[in-house]
Structure formats: structure tokens, C-alpha cells
Amino acid sequence: MIRFFKRNPFWVVALVAILGAVIYWGLIATDRYVSRAHVVLQTPEIMPTGMNVSSLLAGTSGSGDLLLLKDHLESVHMLRTLQNKLDLRSHYSSTDIDRFARLESKDLPMEMFHDYMKGRISIVFDDYASLLKIEVQAYTPEMAQAITRALLDEGEKHMNQMGQRLAEEQVFFIDKQVEELEGRLFAARDDLLEYQNEHGLVAPTQTVEAIFETVSRLEGELAVLKARITAQRSYQSESSPEIRRLKAEAQALEQQIGIEKRKMAQENGNSLNRVSAEYQTLELKAQFALDLYSNALTTLESTRVESARKLKQISILEYPTLAEYSTRPDRLYNITVFVIFAMLFAAIAQLIATVIRDHRD
Incomplete structure (x- = not known):
């Protein structure tokens, strides 16, 4: 045995290492x-x-x-x-x-x-x-x-x-956007109210629609009246009291129609069609600002819930x-693995030494 270890020093090193591993993992660790x-x-x-x-x-x-x-x-x-x-x-x-x-x-x-x-x-x-x-x-x-x-x-x-x-x-970030949109909404609302107060009209668009309906009704009455005048002329003279009365009524209707039309459209001044168009623009801006503000509030609340x-x-x-x-x-596992690798390395080292020695001979 002593002779074997003298001829194979690598196994001596392996045994010493294994003994150290057994002592460490078995007693010291x-x-x-x-x-x-x-x-x-x-x-x-x-x-x-x-x-x-x-x-x-x-x-x-x-x-x-x-x-x-x-x-x-x-x-x-x-x-x-x-x-x-x-x-x-x-x-x-x-x-x-x-x-x-x-x-x-x-x-x-x-x-x-x-x-x-x-x-x-x-x-x-x-x-x-x-x-x-x-x-x-x-x-x-x-x-x-x-x-x-x-x-x-x-x-x-x-x-x-x-x-x-x-x-x-x-x-x-969204809260800042809500503040900005709130200011934008209030500004649009104030512009709308100021425009209404300036022209003394709560709803110019509805006023224009009412005038248009009035003009249409007056023109219908005028058409009926002219038909009656034509019918009266077939058996009465132009100077008859009835035809003269009907002509006076038709002239009054034409004048009233002209007045109502001039309210809606004028070349100069604040005509109702211009006022209505400007009012609609302001109203759309106010509605758009309201929609943006409403969406921002919804997003803010959704984000607060999402944060949870x-x-x-x-x-x-x-x-x-x-x-x-x-x-x-894991003492047994570590010792076992160490023994296997120590013997493997000793065997490889001994094999390499034997190959070198044989080549020298």
C-alpha cells in the first residue's frame, strides 16, 4: 500500500483532501x-x-x-x-x-x-x-x-x-388638464352670456326661426288675399270698395313681410342672421368646452380608481x-460529491502522469 502511494502521489493528495472534507463537513461545518x-x-x-x-x-x-x-x-x-x-x-x-x-x-x-x-x-x-x-x-x-x-x-x-x-x-397631470379645461369652459360660457346680454336675445337662433315662420305665414296670407283680389276683379271694378280694401290689406302684408325680412338680413348693422351665426359659433365653442371638461372629469375619476x-x-x-x-x-451529499470528484481528478492526473512517463521511456 505504501509502495502504491509512493508511485501514485495524486491518490495521496486525493485521500488527504477527502479526509479534510469529511472532517470539515462532518465535524466543523x-x-x-x-x-x-x-x-x-x-x-x-x-x-x-x-x-x-x-x-x-x-x-x-x-x-x-x-x-x-x-x-x-x-x-x-x-x-x-x-x-x-x-x-x-x-x-x-x-x-x-x-x-x-x-x-x-x-x-x-x-x-x-x-x-x-x-x-x-x-x-x-x-x-x-x-x-x-x-x-x-x-x-x-x-x-x-x-x-x-x-x-x-x-x-x-x-x-x-x-x-x-x-x-x-x-x-x-389629468387634474391640471381639468383645471385648464374648467377655465376654458367658464370663459366660453361668459362669452356666450355676454353676447346674449349685448343683443338682448336669449336664443337668436330660435328668434330667427320664429321670424321665418312669421314671414312664411304672412306670405301665405298674401297669396290667398291676391287670389281673392283676382276673383273680385272678375265681377267688380277697380274702384269698388271691396277691391280697394283687399288691395290695402295686401299692401300692408307686403310691408310687414319686408320689415320681417329686413330683420333677418341687412347689408349693414346687426342683422339676425349674422347674430344667429355668431351665436351658434359661440354656442358650439361652449358645448365643445363642456364636452372636453366632462370627458376630463370622467378620465380623472377613472384614473383615481385605476390608481387603486x-x-x-x-x-x-x-x-x-x-x-x-x-x-x-447537506453533509452526506457534499462529502459524497467531493469524494467522487477527488477520485476522478486523481485518476485523470495519474493517467496523464503515466502517459508522460511512457513517452519518456
Whole structure:
């Protein structure tokens, strides 16, 4: 056996390494406790047209929000928050932890501390189930559970802050638009009232329609009267009292028709057709401003309701567990894997050395 090891030093190295691995993982490695949680993000489905209990409870966010949450939970900012709340550096750099597993120093740079914590905090996105699987390793079960809970609380707070900030910006912008449109509506309304007062007409368009109806009626009466005059001429002379009376009535009707027509259309001055056209323009502007203002108010209320939907609620499928015994490191698995690879590397190294020796001979 001694002769074999002298001729095959690589196996000696492998056995020494295996012995060291057995001693470390079997006797020295500090127990680590694992806390797990499975979560999904939910958002309330509130419809602007009405709300009911079912709409408030329905709805789950897509994978995009979960990936954003995962990225935030793994960020340096989150690590700083956990450090401020739970003092992770003191826990993971405790002298009770074996030298190979503990944090080198409490004053380690943040980048190195972040790399170290990547091996203690695992966050996996399950695309099939659309959920996040969180696993935290610590050297006491209470600390592992506390870190997991803090991750969930801070993650939900961050997602809500993102949604609320966007919603507030949208509401603020639309609210400014509503104020501008309200001023535009009041200005259009004041112009309309001022125009009505200036011309002493509440509804010029209706006045024009009434005059047009009057003219039509008078022209109808005039046509009937002229027909009677023609009929009277067939058996009475022009100087007869009846024909003279009828002619006087026809002349009066023609004069009245002329007066009414001049009210509607004049070359100079404020004719009713001009007043009506200008009034219609002002009325359309006022109506358009009212429609814009009404739509803006509807949009504002819809946006305020929509802002409630931007609140993200972390729904916990598996609450942060409190470990009853340590599951890390997996001592038997680590030793087995290390033995296999050590023997494999020793065999490869021995084979290479034998090939080199044979070529030299």
C-alpha cells in the first residue's frame, strides 16, 4: 500500500483532501437553518363602471411584476434595508460560525457582502406557477424567518410605492388638464352670456326661426288675399270698395313681410342672421368646452380608481417557515460529491502522469 502511494502521489493528495472534507463537513461545518416562503403578487380588479365584491378579489399580476419584485429583493438596496433592520453583518460574521462559512469581517465592502449573501438568500421565479420561491439560510431559525418576513414586507412596500408614484403622476397631470379645461369652459360660457346680454336675445337662433315662420305665414296670407283680389276683379271694378280694401290689406302684408325680412338680413348693422351665426359659433365653442371638461372629469375619476389597482399585495402561499432542525449544509451529499470528484481528478492526473512517463521511456 505504501509502495502504491509512493508511485501514485495524486491518490495521496486525493485521500488527504477527502479526509479534510469529511472532517470539515462532518465535524466543523456550522449548522444552517432554512426558512422558505412561496408568494404571488395580486392586484385588485376595480372597474370604473362599478364595484362589487368579486371584482375586488379577482386578479393576479403577470410575470413582469414578479420579475421586478425578484430583482428588487436581490438588489443591494434591499440588502442595505435588511442590514439596517436586522444587522445581518453581526449575525453572519459571528465567531460561533466556522471560519470557512462565516462573513470575513463586519466591515466588508458592500459589494463583497452582497456576493456573500447571494449564497444565503435564494429567490427563484417559477414561470409555470407564476410565483416566487424564497429560501433564506441563517445560523438560527429565528433569524432565517425574520429575514424572509422582512423580504416580503419590504418587497410589497416597494411595489406599492412604484405603483402609487406612477398613479399620482397620472392623477396630477389629468387634474391640471381639468383645471385648464374648467377655465376654458367658464370663459366660453361668459362669452356666450355676454353676447346674449349685448343683443338682448336669449336664443337668436330660435328668434330667427320664429321670424321665418312669421314671414312664411304672412306670405301665405298674401297669396290667398291676391287670389281673392283676382276673383273680385272678375265681377267688380277697380274702384269698388271691396277691391280697394283687399288691395290695402295686401299692401300692408307686403310691408310687414319686408320689415320681417329686413330683420333677418341687412347689408349693414346687426342683422339676425349674422347674430344667429355668431351665436351658434359661440354656442358650439361652449358645448365643445363642456364636452372636453366632462370627458376630463370622467378620465380623472377613472384614473383615481385605476390608481387603486396599482397597489400590489403579496399573497403568501407558504408563510415564512421556522426551521426545527438544520438542513444545511447537506453533509452526506457534499462529502459524497467531493469524494467522487477527488477520485476522478486523481485518476485523470495519474493517467496523464503515466502517459508522460511512457513517452519518456
